[in-house]
Amino acid sequence: MSSTGLGAFWENLRNLPRNLRESVLRHGRPVSDRGRSLAVFSNLFLHIHATRSNVRSLRFSTTLGLGVASFSLFLILLVTGILLMVYYAPSTSLAYNSIKDIHFVVPTGRLIRNIHRWAAHLMVIAVLLHMCRVFYTSAYKAPREFNWMLGMALFVLTLALSFTGYLLPWDQLAYWAITIGANIAASPRELTDALGITQVFDPGGIQKQLLLGASEVGQDALIRFYLLHVIVLPLALAALAGVHFWRIRKDGGLAKPGVQQTAAGKGASVTAAAAAPEDSPTKSFGLMCVVRDRSPATNQTVEDTVPSWPHLMRAELLIFMITMLLSVVLGLWLDAPLKEMANPAIPENPAKAPWYFLGLQEMVSYSAFMGGLIIPAIVVFGLTLIPYLDREPEDVGSYLSAPGAKRVAAWSLFIGAVGAVTAVAVPVNFGWLRNWFPDIDQLVIIAINPGSLLTAVYAAWSIIVLKRSGSTRMAAIALFSCFVIGFIILTWVGTYFRGPNWDFYWSPAQWPVH
Amino acid sequence: MPGRLEEEALPRRDFLGLAGLWAAAVAVVGSIAGMMRLPMPSVLPEGGHRFRVGRPEELPAGTEQVLPEQKVLLSSTPEGIAAISLVCTHLGCIVARTENGFACPCHGSVFANDGRVIGGPAPSGLKWLEVSQAIDGRLVVNGGRQVESGSYFKV
Ligand code: HEM
Ligand code: FES
Numbered sequence: 001m002s003s004t005g006l007g008a009f010w011e012n013l014r015n016l017p018r019n020l021r022e023s024v025l026r027h028g029r030p031v032s033d034r035g036r037s038l039a040v041f042s043n044l045f046l047h048i049h050a051t052r053s054n055v056r057s058l059r060f061s062t063t064l065g066l067g068v069a070s071f072s073l074f075l076i077l078l079v080t081g082i083l084l085m086v087y088y089a090p091s092t093s094l095a096y097n098s099i100k101d102i103h104f105v106v107p108t109g110r111l112i113r114n115i116h117r118w119a120a121h122l123m124v125i126a127v128l129l130h131m132c133r134v135f136y137t138s139a140y141k142a143p144r145e146f147n148w149m150l151g152m153a154l155f156v157l158t159l160a161l162s163f164t165g166y167l168l169p170w171d172q173l174a175y176w177a178i179t180i181g182a183n184i185a186a187s188p189r190e191l192t193d194a195l196g197i198t199q200v201f202d203p204g205g206i207q208k209q210l211l212l213g214a215s216e217v218g219q220d221a222l223i224r225f226y227l228l229h230v231i232v233l234p235l236a237l238a239a240l241a242g243v244h245f246w247r248i249r250k251d252g253g254l255a256k257p258g259v260q261q262t263a264a265g266k267g268a269s270v271t272a273a274a275a276a277p278e279d280s281p282t283k284s285f286g287l288m289c290v291v292r293d294r295s296p297a298t299n300q301t302v303e304d305t306v307p308s309w310p311h312l313m314r315a316e317l318l319i320f321m322i323t324m325l326l327s328v329v330l331g332l333w334l335d336a337p338l339k340e341m342a343n344p345a346i347p348e349n350p351a352k353a354p355w356y357f358l359g360l361q362e363m364v365s366y367s368a369f370m371g372g373l374i375i376p377a378i379v380v381f382g383l384t385l386i387p388y389l390d391r392e393p394e395d396v397g398s399y400l401s402a403p404g405a406k407r408v409a410a411w412s413l414f415i416g417a418v419g420a421v422t423a424v425a426v427p428v429n430f431g432w433l434r435n436w437f438p439d440i441d442q443l444v445i446i447a448i449n450p451g452s453l454l455t456a457v458y459a460a461w462s463i464i465v466l467k468r469s470g471s472t473r474m475a476a477i478a479l480f481s482c483f484v485i486g487f488i489i490l491t492w493v494g495t496y497f498r499g500p501n502w503d504f505y506w507s508p509a510q511w512p513v514h
Numbered sequence: 515m516p517g518r519l520e521e522e523a524l525p526r527r528d529f530l531g532l533a534g535l536w537a538a539a540v541a542v543v544g545s546i547a548g549m550m551r552l553p554m555p556s557v558l559p560e561g562g563h564r565f566r567v568g569r570p571e572e573l574p575a576g577t578e579q580v581l582p583e584q585k586v587l588l589s590s591t592p593e594g595i596a597a598i599s600l601v602c603t604h605l606g607c608i609v610a611r612t613e614n615g616f617a618c619p620c621h622g623s624v625f626a627n628d629g630r631v632i633g634g635p636a637p638s639g640l641k642w643l644e645v646s647q648a649i650d651g652r653l654v655v656n657g658g659r660q661v662e663s664g665s666y667f668k669v
Contacts, residue, residue, distance in 0.1 A: 183605035349619035365621035
């Protein structure tokens with residue numbers, strides 16, 4: 001140590017890199033298991049993870065990496081979205097041209113826009129697949145029911161983000177898709193009109209006006225969608241995702257087979273330690289030991305676990321890098337579409353929503369109110385309630401391992417597919433009620449249409465399975481599998497087989513030219 | 515089957531606390547409902563829906579005219595003049611005039627010449643709009659006021 005101030009100064013300057021590193025990291029390179037635990041535990045961003053992870057949870061087949069992929073895509077969307085906001089202007093006169101500038105003039109603008117677009121599509125796919133993975137591994141069973149519910153909220157938010165983002169380019173596709181969407185919000189009028197009470201009770205009109213701030217898609221709608229898309233929904237999604245992750249740990253990590261969740265959670269040691277916590281002179285156990293609670297229910301022995309650092313971190317980083325790679329490659333390869341500027345006088349023909357809403361659009365083409373609101377509401381409520389209606393703890397943690405589960409799933413996929421194809425084929429070939437009875441009451445069409453019949457068939461099938469097998473899990477598998485295949489087929493039809501005037505064509509090559 | 519959490523009887527002194535909590539909850543829900551008043555438009559920015567169209571002489575009986583900006587078809591018959599809205603009653607696309615009626619590009623609703631639905635998902639016929647005459651003799655269509663189908667304006 002030098003006696004002069006100047007010497008100390010030089011000394012500090014020389015040690016600056018080391019001191020800087022130490023002040024940021026707080027610990028050296030973790031070499032022991034204890035050090036690795038500390039690395040996770042004492043870092044704000046990492047400590048959402050447990051310090052040790054179960055080997056089984058780390059296996060790719062357990063999760064297929066889909067939850068982490070969903071969140072990675074969300075992060076990619078946040079970053080690219082902020083970059084797009086630099087130039088985007090949410091005004092009907094500027095929006096379209098600002099997107100055009102981003103696409104054709106701004107350096108790297110096209111790539112960033114493409115990545116934002118394709119990552120959004122990938123996120124919808126990832127979230128849907130993640131939901132399937134959780135369902136088929138029975139991971140929604142107690143104590144994870146609430147996390148499944150949070151997941152449904154995240155699913156709805158993901159779709160809402162896509163829907164609100166779709167309007168922003170203000171091109172023909174955007175304008176007409178949102179016009180249709182907003183009128184679906186107004187479709188309870190179909191019912192209130194048929195009952196003749198719209199004058200006094202108009203929930204459809206209220207919803208539409210709240211959404212659009214006007215009776216047509218215009219400046220007010222654009223600013224509202226922008227606000228929802230860039231602030232409200234991302235914040236809500238980020239907050240709920242935080243709770244979702246936190247619950248995974250509090251519910252005892254990922255679902256594992258052979259572990260019966262007990263009511264008391266961690267159990268005996270907790271009760272023993274809780275006997276005299278308050279007046280203990282020395283703090284000899286962590287906070288978790290004195291909280292009498294059913295969480296965290298770890299139910300695992302140290303032998304099945306490895307330190308989360310580096311094993312879990314490495315797995316997460318790998319998934320993140322793969323999603324990133326996929327988004328960038330798609331962004332370089334395919335351009336996000338941009339049609340002509342919105343023209344309120346001429347609808348795009350066919351006016352198609354983004355692909356994941358085309359199954360909905362297919363059902364809307366039978367009845368707006370039934371297909372656009374009631375059936376989606378039934379589906380979302382039904383999915384949300386699954387963990388509360390099926391509480392059998394048997395096959396938790398592995399894919400369809402209960403006896404007979406695979407057979408029920410296969411049959412349900414088959415029946416669901418036949419039902420969905422029939423629901424499309426009949427109206428395409430023979431028309432529907434109004435073509436046969438021109439003066440038929442609208443209430444009859446709302447109640448009886450291919451969409452509502454399909455839903456009823458799915459429900460009936462799952463009740464049959466319930467009766468035959470006596471198992472709520474089998475009934476849930478039947479219903480969920482029907483939903484999955486119905487969604488896929490209707491989406492497929494809407495995407496590839498519908499052309500101008502929503503007519504059925506085997507291929508776009510047969511579309512009439514105009 | 516018992517739940518995971520034990521049920522406990524409500525101690526009397528907790529009652530007031532609970533009542534307070536409920537009051538707070540009601541206040542929060544109430545103010546959220548009140549906050550929705552702000553985004554709820556009380557004046558629609560489109561303003562009036564009335565617009566002037568041509569003079570009756572320009573539209574002799576047996577002719578018709580499509581006004582794409584206003585999304586209206588003016589149709590002149592010996593019985594008088596009618597304005598039929600071209601906004602599809604299904605989900606708001608603009609219908610196209612066809613040889614014997616109207617067809618919607620979005621989900622294939624089909625309407626007859628007088629606007630009746632004859633196919634597709636539209637729940638009701640195309641709207642007939644009120645037609646009147648201004649002092650200067652020009653016709654005025656009120657896009658905000660629907661009239662009975664088949665009610666013509668007699669010049
Ligand atoms: C933005 C959307 C979502 C994100 C970012 C997300 C993220 C995650 C992550 C990272 C995990 C850890 C395990 C894994 O990677 O699979 C997880 C688990 C879980 N998720 Fe999601 N999730 C989302 C949506 C959903 C949906 C739609 C559902 C179902 C309705 C759901 C239900 C669950 C459940 C129950 C678990 C616990 C699974 C187990 O214990 O094995 N999540 N989620
Ligand atoms: S908007 Fe006309 S048929 Fe759907």
